[in-house]
Amino acid sequence: MAGVLDSVNQRTQLVGQNRLELLLFRLRGRQVYGINVFKVKEVLQCPRMTAIPNSRSVVRGVAHIRGETIPIIDLGMSIGLPGVPEENLPTSFVIITEYNRKTQGFLVAGVDRIINMNWEDILPPPKGAGREVYLTAVTKLDDKLIEIIDVEKILSEVSPMEEDVTEDVLSRNERDRGGLRPVLVVDDSSVARRQIERCVTAVGLEVITKNDGKKALEFLKEITADGSNVTDHLAMMISDVEMPEMDGYTLVTNCKADPSLSGLYIMLHTSLSGVFNRAMVEKVGADDFMAKFSPDELAERVMHIIDNL
Structure with a gap:
């Protein structure tokens, strides 16, 4: 418990200072993507997965992790890129995240590092990107573009939730x-x-x-x-x-x-x-x-x- 509270105190020092920490990762190719560290529960080597009959192709299967059965979503496939090839799964990673009260894993090709940034340096996607783009923001690091994916849009398509008041x-x-x-x-x-x-x-x-x-x-x-x-x-x-x-x-x-x-x-x-x-x-x-x-x-x-x- 002391460790958790220390971590809380450390993280809350960023609050009100307009700062965030991004976990950087790659899908296919050289493009770098980012996800807020606060949404990440853990990162692990791709675990053994069990296929789910009649599931969407972007859901590569489920994995049993820390007592939970967690769906593993191929993040590249969910935004229209080629997915991780079967032969590359042993060297791939899964980012376990918590979004909208649910836990899911995102399959990625590789994980880079965590960086600390100012939200002022995180910008909306270019205006000409179109309405169907899977980005909420972009930023630059060492003159390289980092794309921040709209995970809520992905999850609404992979696992649609009820949106209307009963x-x-x-x-x-x-x-x-x-x-x-x-x-x-x-x-x-x-x-x-x-x-x-x-x-x-x-x-x-x-x-x-x-x-x-x-x-x-x-x-x-x-x-x-x-x-x-x-x-x-x-x-x-x-x-x-x-x-x-x-x-x-x-x-x-x-x-x-x-x-x-x-x-x-x-x-x-x-x-x-x-x-x-x-x-x-x-x-x-x-x-x-x-x-x-x-x-x-x-x-x-x-x-x-x-x-x-």
Whole structure:
């Protein structure tokens, strides 16, 4: 336990400083990719896998790891690249990750190293990249481009989840919320923005979306530039944590330090979970935290917050 707490304390030193750690890896070829270390549970040599009948081709099988049966997804195949050849499996690696309350392994050709970076150096994908691109961000290291993959988009295609609020939840919360102030949703993943927007609009609230923390902060400062308070314009903000240019932790830190923004109710809604993230949420002063993505749970939490503000 002491080791875990020491690790928490060490990681939380990055919070509010707009920094992150990336694990660098390769698929096919020389291109380097990155994944936030906070989403990585462990990295191991490709274990023995058991094929799953009638599964999608990108799911190479399941592996029994530390008492869990974990699906192994070929990350290259999931973004349209050739997968790891069968003969290369013994020298390949699996990155065990936790996203959206689920554990899965990503099969990659090779793992490089961990680097510490500033979110300001992590940029959105080029505008001409298109809507179907599997990237949430890019950055450079030693003049080499590093691509950060939109894992939420991949998982929504490999294992689609229910995105709609159930009638049972809606029927138990039929209060008319028309005319209430809108909810600001901040997320760099187009899939996540769509999921949250559908959920919040289903309970009768208007939604404004922004792609990252920097754009959100600029918007918040713009609507309060006339001296008004942010609560005159918005009911609450739901923000992701991992975002290019400015992460959710830094966004919260900036909001809570600004008198005109500090009264805004902020929920961090993230695919990161566990003791590390909860310690960080407490440190930056967010009002609430929820792990992605349960439409019913999010809808009920939003309605409870709105009805009690």
